[in-house]
Amino acid sequence: MMDWLGPEEWQAVALSLRVAIVATVASLPLGIAVAWVLARKRFPGHALLNGLVHLPLVLPPVVTGYLLLIAFGPQAPLGAALEAMRLGVAFRWTGAALAAAIMAFPLMVRAIRLSLEAVDPGLEEAAASLGASRLRVFGTITLPLMAPGILTGAVLAFAKAMGEFGATITFVSNIPGQTRTVPSAIYAFLQMPGGEASAWRLVIVSIVIAMGALLASELLARRVLARIGGRDA
């Protein structure tokens, strides 16, 4: 694969994988927490939080990217503070990961929330009555039973992060090796005379990775479902 892909193309694939994996893994705990709050808690501002989470799904991605740039750009107070701590994200791959995570977040939360709402609170009551602390109830009952939704949410988020283009290119630009992910690279190759071959190879890679992720999640989901819904093995 190293030979078949040119160094520039390979660079874009490796970067995209890194961005998507980091975005997915890093946002998963927050995704579970937000899904739990939205599914189980009623409070003033519930609708607002729900709207905020889903906003990136309905806003033009360029708008999200621009807002990120305003918040995290080197001139913004937050961005400057992060730069000072050497944690700046603007025009870096970490910025691409942040943009991808935010764009993928609604899909992740939605899938996790649906699975959480399917968990019978009666089982959690039963566990508490058996002496389990809230933490133990969550870890031993709630979390395992919502595992299929977490898995689905993670795969959706990963796929979305792999394909994220508009917010990324607006926020962190299209710098080879830093922020040129596969979609940005395809876009760049298509702007270049004679770049179609490279673009095609990246299109094929995209399809293979997407199919691979779907198949892997399907297999995993089946195993998880067999384990939790399980009749006798």
Add this chain to the structure above:
Amino acid sequence: MLEVDVRHDFPGFQLAAQFEAPGGVTALFGRSGAGKTSIVRAVAGLLEADRACVRIGETVLEDTEARKRLSIPARRIGYVFQEPRLFPHMSVRANLTYSKATDQIDQVVEMLGIGDLLERRPAGLSGGEAQRVAIGRALLSNPRLLLLDEPLAALDDARKAEILPYLERLRDEADVPILYVSHSVSEIARLATTVVALKAGQVVRVGPAAEVLSDPDVAPVIGIRDAGALLSARVVRHHDDGLSELVCSGGTLWLPAVGATVGTDVRVRVEAQDVMLAQTRPAGISALNILPATVLAIREGEGPGVMVQLAAGQDRLLARVTRRSANAMGLADGWSGFAVVKSVAVASGNVSGAV
């Protein structure tokens, strides 16, 4: 000793129930909507009542006056719900040991007859098996009190009959007080030490099972067709013709083959509608059980019938007769005569081990 005092305002329904019970099986009895489950949920801590005071022996689980409220896990209440609520992603064994209160599961497994199920998953169990596992799981959490909220309601009659003996063993062998919710008077007649009769969120009557069930004032709560008294009796002999001879304080009872050995004390539920009254000892009658009885109280219902409470020896009987007969026979407090019960009217399900 169990003390419960729960007050809570629901939309359109007020719960204000207070009772004390000595231990053993305390049955909360009433129609659906009487507030049984709300009381049990408040005891478990699952319902935060407006006012609640719950004590088990010396332990205060909740006292809203004193601003004391133990968390659900800290209460150590074994709760068996209407549905088994087994954890679907764990084996039966992992369900049983979930509380980690003890790993000595052998005795409980033996008592409930679930030894063959340990490695199976809940989804593969029948309703009766799953409910037995749920009872075992609650028992293995080393509870101060066991709450059984209509544990048989979701089961068909065959499964109920399968579980009832295990519940009797639980009452007799496990040294844990039990709060048992039911709307089935036959279950309560078999299991309860104390009965708390509830109506529309209020306690109508509390007391020993035989007293409460033979109270004509409680009959409307039970439903006049289901009302019936409990007699204490001892099995004397099983006869060759399929009848068992028992003695109670009021005389001899002949019942269809009782499933208890000679010498055993049993409680017999006699439904009010199966009891006839006679002024003189009837002769030439097919009914075999004729007990001298004295009227203690008469309660007129809304329909054509009256509910008559009788003393037969030390025991109480309830008889449901028409108002016309009551007038014709001059039934009144202190009236003496005979109570007549057909043997076949007392089904084997109405005879159970003494409490």
